[in-house]
Amino acid sequence: MSTSHKSLKTLQDLAHTRVDEATKHLGELIASKQASEVKLAMLQQYRTEYRDRFMQTARSGIEPNAWRNYSAFLIKLDEAIAAQQMSVDHSHKATEHGQQKWVSEHTRAKAFDTLSLRQEQHEQLRQNKREQIQSDEHSSNKFRKQQEEGGS
Template identity: 35%
Template sequence: MSTSSTLDILIGLAQEALDAAGRTLAGHRRNQQQAQTQLDTLVHYQREYRRGLQQAMQDGIAPASLHNYRAFLASLDSAIERASQTVAIQCQQVDNSQRNWQEQRRKLNSYDTLVERRAVLAQVRENRAEQRLSDEFSAQMRLRSAGFPTSPESSS
């Protein structure tokens, strides 16, 4: 197997890994956004419910209703705490996925750089070979114009 085909295989694998890392990152970002939206909704609902409780207390509230309000607010507090933890976990997953995506991108870039360097090196070699041929041709032309034979057949 030639070095080029090996490098092509590595580039293909690196591209697949980068694509997979990108899909994972997008999924984690979506999950984070959903968790954040749920947390925001719970916090908003809690604020509204607290306002309702304050209004009910100003208007006069039965002890049983007050107990129900407080119990419900306690369950909202608990739900908000769980949602906050979920958001934190999702943020960590996004960070980890981002780092993985960046690492995969660096790996692919390093292979691309290697391909570019090889192409430049091949071009330099080709240019040198062309220059040698051109120099040789020029030297033969100078010898001919000076009257010297340029090949063994012409001297016989």
């Protein structure tokens, strides 16, 4: 194996390692994004249910203190939902970046694979030519010996 082939193999291995790392990282980002979205959906559902309970209680009459408590809690839920929405947005951006990173690493690895394949094909072609030359020389030497033996 030539030095250039060893160097290319090292680069190819490194590129595949980076693809594996990018794949793992992307999987983690996707899982995090999904968990973040589930948490947001749960908060939104809880807020809807809590608001519905508040409205039902308000229809049948509610004391001012209970009204303030319901209102304050709904405000806290809205703040939590807004914070979670920011987390979801951040997760989406991080996942998109992770996908771009994976595509970039995958493309780089494919390029090294292509270079390696071309180098192997080129080496095989050179080997085939060497073998053909050796075969031709062997045939030529054999024919010359036959001529020399037959002519003497």
